[in-house]
Amino acid sequence: MRKIIEVKGLTKVFNDRLKAVDNVTFDVYEGEVFGFLGPNGAGKTTTIKMLTTLLKPTSGTATVCGFDIAKQANKVRASIGVVPQEYTADEDMTGYENIMFCASLYGIPKDVAKRRADELLQLVGLKDSANKKVMNYSGGMRRRLELACGLINHPRLLFLDEPTLGLDVQTRAAVWEYIRKLKNDYGMTLFMTTHYLEEADSICDRIAIIDHGKIIKVGTPQELKSSIGGDVIEVGVLEKEPDLSQMIMNISYVKEVKRLDGYYRIKSDSGEQAAPAIIDLIRSRGYHVTRISLSKPSLDQVYLEYTGRNLRDEQADSSDILAQRFTLRRARA
Amino acid sequence: MSWSVEERVNTGKLHGLWSLTNRELMKWYKAPFIIFLSLIQPVIWLGLFGKAMNFSAIFSANSFNIPGLSIPKDVLNKISEQIMQNTFGTSDYFSFLSVGMLSFVIVFTAMFSGMSIVWDRRFGFLDKVLSTPVSRSVIVIGKVLSSVFRSLLQAAIILVVAILLGMNYGSITALGIAGTFAGLFLMTFGLSAFFLMLALRATDWQSQVAIMNLINLPLLFGSNALFPSKFMPNWLQTFVSINPITYGTDIGRQLLLGSPGFAPLGFDFLYLAVFAFVFASIGIIMSWRFLTK
Numbered sequence: 001m002r003k004i005i006e007v008k009g010l011t012k013v014f015n016d017r018l019k020a021v022d023n024v025t026f027d028v029y030e031g032e033v034f035g036f037l038g039p040n041g042a043g044k045t046t047t048i049k050m051l052t053t054l055l056k057p058t059s060g061t062a063t064v065c066g067f068d069i070a071k072q073a074n075k076v077r078a079s080i081g082v083v084p085q086e087y088t089a090d091e092d093m094t095g096y097e098n099i100m101f102c103a104s105l106y107g108i109p110k111d112v113a114k115r116r117a118d119e120l121l122q123l124v125g126l127k128d129s130a131n132k133k134v135m136n137y138s139g140g141m142r143r144r145l146e147l148a149c150g151l152i153n154h155p156r157l158l159f160l161d162e163p164t165l166g167l168d169v170q171t172r173a174a175v176w177e178y179i180r181k182l183k184n185d186y187g188m189t190l191f192m193t194t195h196y197l198e199e200a201d202s203i204c205d206r207i208a209i210i211d212h213g214k215i216i217k218v219g220t221p222q223e224l225k226s227s228i229g230g231d232v233i234e235v236g237v238l239e240k241e242p243d244l245s246q247m248i249m250n251i252s253y254v255k256e257v258k259r260l261d262g263y264y265r266i267k268s269d270s271g272e273q274a275a276p277a278i279i280d281l282i283r284s285r286g287y288h289v290t291r292i293s294l295s296k297p298s299l300d301q302v303y304l305e306y307t308g309r310n311l312r313d314e315q316a317d318s319s320d321i322l323a324q325r326f327t328l329r330r331a332r333a
Numbered sequence: 334m335s336w337s338v339e340e341r342v343n344t345g346k347l348h349g350l351w352s353l354t355n356r357e358l359m360k361w362y363k364a365p366f367i368i369f370l371s372l373i374q375p376v377i378w379l380g381l382f383g384k385a386m387n388f389s390a391i392f393s394a395n396s397f398n399i400p401g402l403s404i405p406k407d408v409l410n411k412i413s414e415q416i417m418q419n420t421f422g423t424s425d426y427f428s429f430l431s432v433g434m435l436s437f438v439i440v441f442t443a444m445f446s447g448m449s450i451v452w453d454r455r456f457g458f459l460d461k462v463l464s465t466p467v468s469r470s471v472i473v474i475g476k477v478l479s480s481v482f483r484s485l486l487q488a489a490i491i492l493v494v495a496i497l498l499g500m501n502y503g504s505i506t507a508l509g510i511a512g513t514f515a516g517l518f519l520m521t522f523g524l525s526a527f528f529l530m531l532a533l534r535a536t537d538w539q540s541q542v543a544i545m546n547l548i549n550l551p552l553l554f555g556s557n558a559l560f561p562s563k564f565m566p567n568w569l570q571t572f573v574s575i576n577p578i579t580y581g582t583d584i585g586r587q588l589l590l591g592s593p594g595f596a597p598l599g600f601d602f603l604y605l606a607v608f609a610f611v612f613a614s615i616g617i618i619m620s621w622r623f624l625t626k
């Protein structure tokens with residue numbers, strides 16, 4: 001697979017003291033959805049800002065779409081799309097005007113821009129509100145408008161900073177839908193940050209867990225989960241004898257088998273695949289399965305394991321931040 | 334399905350300039366009320382200050398007489414006229430001040446070019462613009478241009494209001510107006526770039542307002558916009574003679590009122606052109622360095 005982002009030792013120090021991003025190294029491959037998962041202040045936005053050339057790294061290098069972020073910043077900017085954490089649209093303009101404005105910043109000719117704006121407003125479902133001022137948009141509509149603006153130059157690589165922060169469940173699901181669509185239909189690479197574990201779990205191909213500016217672990221959601229022990233299957237067998245442990249152990253995806261009183265506790269890399277095979281095997285030898293349960297380690301546990309913190313507490317904070325942003329915006333209007 | 338990554342893209346150095354300029358002007362022509370509001374203050378100044386300080390009446394025969402001496406009325410009137418001409422270069426203070434008010438509105442409008450970049454930074458809008466391939470200097474020039482448009486339009490309105498209120502328009506010609514606005518253009522270009530430069534890195538508008546308030550009155554009173562400089566103390570005259578507002582106002586006084594100049598017209602224009610060029614260049618160079626942290 002081709003690398004679309006290559007990061008080496010990227011570091012950002014604010015005010016000579018605060019290491020917001022600390023010697024981070026990772027790659028993102030073409031066509032994948034890569035997620036940055038971490039608590040508030042972990043350095044997610046700072047990393048995105050460096051990769052999108054809004055901040056200069058204190059040290060380290062990175063290439064994005066083959067261009068050096070420090071030396072070829074303008075080429076980087078031309079080939080990526082950015083959907084920032086804050087709402088950045090101009091409140092006094094309509095949705096359509098905002099998109100056309102973005103288009104002109106990318107140097108897209110008017111006729112092409114008009115065609116794309118229509119297409120994108122359709123994609124994000126804002127066609128009917130295109131001529132309303134953004135001031136009157138709901139949070140979800142704003143987010144979708146940001147998404148449309150980020151796509152106006154048809155980028156190969158899109159950066160999304162907390163694309164679903166503060167959205168309700170339905171709108172969040174809709175945004176996930178767009179993200180999947182961009183990946184599958186348009187072959188786009190997406191780099192996103194998130195607070196939400198389910199989000200990272202369900203749409204990211206690979207996740208990097210970041211805390212205190214350091215990447216703690218990178219892998220597919222599956223790998224991360226198995227790294228803390230994998231799925232647990234418990235199978236009750238009617239016949240107490242003989243010991244089937246060795247036999248079960250030979251099934252693929254099974255990592256560990258413990259024989260307990262009347263049942264087996266089995267650890268597996270992939271519970272869904274191992275469980276049917278275990279049942280089949282036990283039955284085929286003429287024994288009877290009395291009960292079976294499958295529990296999967298959640299990303300919650302992974303997160304807790306690696307950051308020593310529980311994300312649940314953090315989510316309250318992020319909605320507070322959002323509330324503050326709203327207030328700020330009001331103050332201006 | 335895959336979308337075309339690249340169709341025709343304008344990668345010229347100046348792409349996006351008009352959109353950036355127009356974005357700010359749009360806020361303004363979409364709400365003409367704001368133009369009206371922002372003109373109230375200078376009009377009040379003009380009306381109160383210009384009409385209240387009725388210097389010509391002070392010296393005229395009706396209000397001025399020395400007991401024990403019987404000076405003929407027309408001698409007194411002649412003296413009064415001469416005093417006014419000598420001091421203000423025109424027959425009444427109101428006309429003198431009217432031209433100064435053109436500079437006044439320009440200083441106040443240019444000041445806000447700095448504010449707008451602080452707001453843009455605050456609301457993340459600047460980050461959006463910075464993440465696109467638009468050239469950094471275009472961002473600065475766009476702001477300067479929109480401020481130039483605004484202030485020239487405001488100045489034009491003030492000029493009309495002043496004439497309606499009784500400014501002496503006997504010696505106004507089309508060429509004179511064109512020349513005056515050419516001078517004001519250079520002045521507002523330089524001032525807008527200057528205020529923008531002060532705000533390039535600022536993140537809070539309170540300190541920006543404080544800086545503006547610190548600068549604007551000295552800038553206005555330390556020039557010939559409100560009062561002729563020749564009676565000022567020497568140290569102040571030195572400041573007046575480097576203050577670009579002096580030269581912008583001087584062009585208007587010479588071309589609109591036919592007053593004797595503070596400096597030759599050619600020098601006025603040259604000084605303002607250098608001023609505009611220097612500050613626009615500094616602004617652009619700083620934008621390369623400071624827009625991205």
Ligand SMILES: Nc1ncnc2c1ncn2[C@@H]1O[C@H](COP(=O)(O)OP(=O)(O)OP(=O)(O)O)[C@@H](O)[C@H]1O
Pocket residue numbers: 014015018020038039040041042043044045046047085
């Ligand atoms: N411009 C700045 N100046 C000084 N410190 C900063 C600046 N931007 C961010 N920081 C600090 O850097 C750290 C990382 O911030 P960053 O915004 O990258 O976190 P994040 O992971 O995006 O958090 P969140 O989930 O809240 O968005 C924080 O401690 C923050 O206070």
Ligand SMILES: [Mg+2]
Pocket residue numbers: 044045046085161162
């Ligand atoms: Mg963030």
